[in-house]
Amino acid sequence: PQIRKMLSSGVCTSTIQLPGKVAVVTGANTGIGKETAKELARRGARVYLACRDVQKGELVAREIQMMTGNQQVLVRKLDLADTKSIRAFAKRFLEEEKHLHILINNAGVMMCPYSKTADGFEMHMGVNHLGHFLLTHLLLEKLEESAPSRVVNVSSLAHLLGRIHFHNLQGEKFYQSGLAYCHSKLANILFTQELARRLKASGSGITVYSVHPGTVNSELVRHSALMRWIWWIFSFFIKTPQQGAQTSLYCALTEGLEVLSGNHFSDCHVAWVSAQARNETVARRLWDVSCDLLGIPVDWLMMAAGPKRSLKQTTQHTLPK
Ligand SMILES: NC(=O)C1=CN([C@@H]2O[C@H](COP(=O)(O)OP(=O)(O)OC[C@H]3O[C@@H](n4cnc5c(N)ncnc54)[C@H](OP(=O)(O)O)[C@@H]3O)[C@@H](O)[C@H]2O)C=CC1
Numbered sequence: 001p002q003i004r005k006m007l008s009s010g011v012c013t014s015t016i017q018l019p020g021k022v023a024v025v026t027g028a029n030t031g032i033g034k035e036t037a038k039e040l041a042r043r044g045a046r047v048y049l050a051c052r053d054v055q056k057g058e059l060v061a062r063e064i065q066m067m068t069g070n071q072q073v074l075v076r077k078l079d080l081a082d083t084k085s086i087r088a089f090a091k092r093f094l095e096e097e098k099h100l101h102i103l104i105n106n107a108g109v110m111m112c113p114y115s116k117t118a119d120g121f122e123m124h125m126g127v128n129h130l131g132h133f134l135l136t137h138l139l140l141e142k143l144e145e146s147a148p149s150r151v152v153n154v155s156s157l158a159h160l161l162g163r164i165h166f167h168n169l170q171g172e173k174f175y176q177s178g179l180a181y182c183h184s185k186l187a188n189i190l191f192t193q194e195l196a197r198r199l200k201a202s203g204s205g206i207t208v209y210s211v212h213p214g215t216v217n218s219e220l221v222r223h224s225a226l227m228r229w230i231w232w233i234f235s236f237f238i239k240t241p242q243q244g245a246q247t248s249l250y251c252a253l254t255e256g257l258e259v260l261s262g263n264h265f266s267d268c269h270v271a272w273v274s275a276q277a278r279n280e281t282v283a284r285r286l287w288d289v290s291c292d293l294l295g296i297p298v299d300w301l302m303m304a305a306g307p308k309r310s311l312k313q314t315t316q317h318t319l320p321k
């Protein structure tokens with residue numbers, strides 16, 4: 001019990017309720033994403049489960065509706081391994097929703113055999129980083145209009161082993177599935193920091209956080225027999241998905257966290273990140289390269305909401321009760 005307690009600490013103690021608020025959670029049909037979505041729904045938000053398998057999503061939406069009594073749990077198709085699907089998701093969302101207060105970039109793949117997304121990106125970099133980069137870009141204007149609003153990027157302690165090899169971003173020269181995951185999780189943190197810097201400079205009311213959820217008993221290990229075995233052996237000690245959702249919820253809900261925009265969190269506390277993850281030059285270059293790969297302008301953040309921002313009050317950032 002002591003070891004379990006040690007590995008499972010961190011609870012989101014915010015009591016904030018979310019009536020009238022809108023949230024999107026990617027990869028919400030299972031694991032950490034499902035529990036994150038459930039808690040947001042319990043607090044009264046309208047929650048979009050952005051899932052690549054709509055059938056799985058619908059089953060979970062019904063389960064969450066029954067458990068929380070909140071009928072505003074909606075499923076929308078989002079395959080992060082296909083930029084067409086990401087654009088279609090965003091188009092529909094922008095048409096049907098006036099607001100977006102919370103975006104949880106949670107979906108992820110780990111240790112898949114070498115494969116590419118529909119657009120030719122290496123799968124880990126494509127889904128975990130570039131997919132969420134594009135999604136955030138497409139939804140930014142809505143986040144801006146709904147400010148104060150927040151983006152949470154679910155990364156990992158695994159970023160420690162990550163490196164951004166600009167000459168081999170698509171794993172074509174060399175590839176190791178475990179390291180490919182680590183690289184993509186490092187990219188999540190660098191994206192968070194660069195986005196936070198740009199949002200701050202533009203006076204936006206959007207803040208952004210990266211998260212290590214802990215070691216969590218989920219389907220993430222599905223591609224590795226060894227990891228499935230380790231997870232099975234230690235299943236009693238590692239976090240449940242509900243415990244794994246706490247730090248994402250903490251970053252999405254805790255009042256007064258705006259000053260910590262750009263920081264990395266673990267167990268509901270600011271956490272240390274590796275030297276690579278603090279390298280501003282790499283973060284800036286990754287931003288530019290990501291824009292280039294996705295065919296979007298490097299200054300998209302300024303273009304999305306810049307002219308309107310001067311008319312808005314940008315001092316009060318706390319999520320209103
Ligand atoms: N579990 C752990 O110990 C840790 C997890 N994390 C991070 O937490 C996040 C959540 O993972 P976790 O809940 O554990 O893992 P799961 O495998 O249980 O959940 C991952 C989710 O991502 C979805 N997903 C995968 N590929 C795509 C895609 N192409 N498009 C849209 N959705 C996709 C999955 O959908 P589907 O069910 O259809 O495959 C699923 O809903 C990930 O970012 C992971 O890197 C970080 C550190 C540790």
Ligand SMILES: CC1=C(/C=C/C(C)=C/C=C/C(C)=C/C=O)C(C)(C)CCC1
Nearest residue numbers: 007155156157158215230231234237238
């Ligand atoms: C050795 C060992 C463990 C293994 C931890 C591992 C292998 C963690 C991997 C985490 C990953 C892959 C995170 C994903 O982002 C446990 C289970 C904590 C129990 C204590 C001993």
